[in-house]
Amino acid sequence: MNELSCTMIIFGATGDLTRRKLIPALHQLQYGGHLPEDFQVVAIGRREITQEEYREDLFHAMVAYTRILIDEDSWETLARRITYYKMDLTKTEEYRGLQTFLKERQHGENFSCNQLFYLAMAPEFFTVIVDGLKDTGILEETGNWNRLVLEKPFGKDLASAKVLNENIQRAFREEQIFRIDHYLGKEMIQNITMLRFQNTIFEPLWNSRYIDNIQISVSELDGVGSRAPYYDQTGALRDMVQNHLLQTLAITAMDPPKTMEADQIRDAKVKLLSELILFTEETSKTNVVFGQYESYKNEIGVQENSVTETFVALKLFIDNARWRGVPFYLTTGKKLPEKSAQVTVEFKAPNQCVQPEGEPCQVFDMQPGSQVNILEIKIQPKEGISLRLNTKKPSVISETVVAEMEYCQSCQNNFNTPDAYEKLLLDVIHGDSTRFTRWDELALTWYFIDSIHLDQVPLCEYEDLGRGPWEAHELLERDQRKWWHVE
């Protein structure tokens, strides 16, 4: 059997994720000619609908969410590859029917025996699905591989994540499990590794001697919307920081991996995550800020006395030779003035001593008009890199002017920038786990998040579409710094 051929079995056929992300991504991959020839989708849902009705519904979702115009040929080809299968996935006996259905297709209609199970479902269903697959023998390997893709949230703390992981590992080995963090599929997050390790000019400076602080910020314009029931139980710390922001941090701050192989990269991230300095009662009080936007409690599905945070800002440190003493400031929030995500690296000023220890220190006064060098890695909506340099102002007197060098990737490539899900789906089909979270990484991120003494963290209200709570600004002002993304 062809290693790349694949039957993708989606649990959650009519859910938001399938309609908004998976099907548009598959359409895009079909259009680009990236899907294997032998590729089929079995979409599992509870609703009693015909194949035509299901495809029609997907078509409407595509119209709403695809990032290119719908290519009719590609859509027709993809639609023919999709089969809707109705079952109640909470009933173990129904997995027999699924097994029979798959076997018949695999024998009679040449569906591939390489099986990709995609759980586009809330995590409370993960265990029952995995058990159903295992107990009926659907996982018996008749193809080259079985792979499992899981969406977050993966647990709500370390203890619950461990239980979930043990349940899943009863049926799937670690190398078969692909835990999605869609930020790892974003172009500019992938570009961080490239920028750091394919340019001689950055890596020698990527340490506490030259870098003053690093900021990772993800702001959202929207509120919680229809996801309120999930979000109100989760909050920004677990919804965003534990996964997307800590993964971005790990990639930004890790030591160079020995090679660019999946496990070497993940080893480097694991080392970094194990070096995060845990929060104490005191630092939870001083270095973490929670916020809630003003109108949050009026959202449908939110408890009237909810204390869920929709905003987080925190300062953390890393205990290793490279980063000792350098603050990392992370922030994320909903209902802020714009949607944006970026990593900002603030270099030390030329009047700060950066000579190696023991060597005499040569410092230069800051000239009028000079600023610190700032490297911005812009993740979204614009994708690109900008670097601020001090240059001489053309004049007879010596004055400095800041030159901003900007590379806008999304302006050059426009709609050709692939969506994260396109890259990640292709990675799973190819068996490349580089951009997926390994269990030890996940465990360490929960361990770190669990160290925050939540009862010590103040919850501050902030204006809808305002600048976030002032306490978040004060966190940096106290250190004579500022958030660069809200300039």
Ligand code: BG6
């Ligand atoms: C998800 C969170 O993982 O990421 C959402 O659950 C959040 O609350 C979303 O809105 C943000 O992703 P993106 O790609 O729009 O920045």
